[in-house]
Amino acid sequence: MSQKQYKSPLHEMVNTTKTDFWNDSCSIAELEYAxxxxxxxxxxxxxxxxxxxxxxxHLYEDRIKEMIQEMPNATEDDIAWKLNEEMAVAGAKLLMPIYEVSKGQKGRISIQxxxxxxxxxxxxxxxxxxFHTLAPNVQVKMPVTKAGVKAVEEATYQGVxxxxxxxFTVPQALAVAEAVERGLKRREAEGKDTSLMHPVCTIMLGRIDDWLKFVADRDGIILDPACLEWAGVAIMKNAYKIYKEKGYRTQLLAAAxxxxHQWSELIGADMSLTIPHKWIKRFNHSDIKVENRIDQPVDTKIIEKLTQKLxxxxxxxxxxxxxxxEFDSFGAVNKTLLQFLGGYDDLVSMIRKYMVIVK
Known part of the structure; x- marks a missing residue:
């Protein structure tokens, strides 16, 4: 296939390199586009x-009302999670052909x-x-807190x-990979199948950049602004290098x-990139050359400045x-937990409006 036949840079990337991408959304319309x-x-x-x-x-309103009628004793939380599950299952159906062709290594949807x-x-x-029972190609998201690392090992052992x-960090990514290896080895020692399993570890590149920018502003630190746009990329490249050296069976996933740079600098890596719809469209319409950059290190001067200042x-x-x-006290962890907790509260509030109606 010649370059002119590719639909977009992302399409070229997935057809000419090891790098895959996901749709960072459960919207059916956005998934179909991706x-x-x-x-x-x-x-x-x-x-x-x-x-x-x-x-x-407008696509979910009637179903929310139906669930409220079908589950007369359900709380707003019950309805919210039921909706979450149904949205994940709908996405899983679209991805099932990819899951089957790849024998479980691709074609999954994550539910948190x-x-x-x-x-x-x-x-x-x-x-x-x-969640593991919802569909064969469901992948389960769990936080890399102290408790989460323990759950990663046990869930992996149970086939999830x-x-x-x-x-956000290399230490978190390594802790996850080690926990997965322990879980997989325990399964294998008991003769249990692991061939269809595909564990991944997310590093939220943009969010660690956000956190470091916040710290620099909070503490009055003067630093070349360009350095703060490369921190997440540097962290991901370092984690990827170590993963390859150690031969971990977990795949890294870039997010946020x-x-x-958080796309283009990772091209060529044997990893996945979970990309929001607006960024998929931006990348698709960009003129950035698709070439292997994962092995190109971040400028050592940038690493030195970040190390000296932050x-x-x-x-x-x-x-x-x-x-x-120490994971539970890291600023980026706490800030993201708060946002996710707030997002859940907002979701429940939306459901509540259909359950408690003032006339």
Whole structure:
């Protein structure tokens, strides 16, 4: 196929490199658009579900009303999670042909466990195992907190393909990969199949950039602004290098886009990129050359400046920058947990308006 025959840069990327992309949404319309350009996955979380409802409530309003009637004793939380599950299953059906052709290595949709459980591994695990039964190609998201790391191992052992989220750092990515390896080895030691499993670990590049910008502003730190646009990319490239050296069976997943480096600098990697609809369209209409850049290191001067000025960058970049016990106190983790918790509250509030009607 000649270059002129590719529909877009993303389409060229998936056809000429190892790098895949997902649709960072459970909107059916947005997923269908992404699939046209080669997407092989999709994802959800409470914030995403809420955003989809705000844009496409006309598609879900009648179903919400039906669920309220079908589940007379249900709370607003019950309805919210039932809707979340149904949206994930609808996306899973669209992705099933890819799942079948790839033998489980692609074609999955992620559904996120309740953020309120981030301190309790048992509750995370219980919900993860339940989500695992929704469809063969469901992948379960759980936060990389201390409790989440424990749940990752146990869920993997029970056959769940995990997607570690609320993750921003090399230490978190390594903790996830090690937990997955422990879970897989336990399964294999008991003769249980792992061939269809496909664990991934997200690194939210844009969100770690956001956090470091916040810290610089909070602490009055003067730093070349360009450096702060490269921090997440540097962290991802370092994590990817270590993953390849250690031969982990977990695949890295890049998320939370803020600039094109967070796509273009990862081209060529054996990883997936979960991209919001607006950024898929931007990348599709860009003139950025599709070429392997994953092995091109971030300028050492940028790394040096970030290291000198921002201790939180050291925590995020260095393999031993944090212990598992320190994950729960890392600023980017707490800030994202708060947003996810707020997004869930907003989602429940939308459901509530259909359950408690003032006439």
């Amino acid at each position: 699939l046209e350009y080669g997407a092989v996955g999709a994802t959800t979380n409470p914030v995403i579900v809420g955003e989809v409802l705000k844009k496409e409530m 466990t309740n953020t309120k459980y981030y301190r309790d591994p048992e509750l995370i695990l219980e919900q993860a195992v339940g 393909s995990i997607n570690a989220t609320v993750s 886009y803020r600039n094109h 201790p939180d960058f050291i925590k995020a970049y260095e393999p031993n920058g944090m212990t598992v016990e």
